[in-house]
Amino acid sequence: MNNTQRNLDLVTIFAEWPAIAITHNYNGNSESLQGIFDNPGDMAVNDMIESSGPTITLKTADIGNITRGSNFTINSITYYIKRKYPDDNGITIYELSKTDS
Helix, strand or coil: CCHHHHHHHHHHHHHHCCEEEEEEEECCEEEEEEEEEECCEEEEECCEEEEECCEEEEEHHHCCCCCCCCEEEECCEEEEEEEEEECCCCEEEEEEECCCC
């Protein structure tokens, strides 16, 4: 897949999924991004409770200013980066936490 096809696929994905406005806060600055926010919470799996924290999915091309000290404001709630999951297909997923730890 070439870059043009990949970019068209990402435009389609972000248009079809419920992409929302996300404010990225960094080094005293902020910027608006569009991303896919998922907050599944707790779920039962094989009689055990599995907990999954919130995540945001962003286009990798849009994350140039995101660093370890960054945070995001989503629906008036501040979230901090817990883990980063980049891929080779043009998206990056961030696992988030409401605490900075």
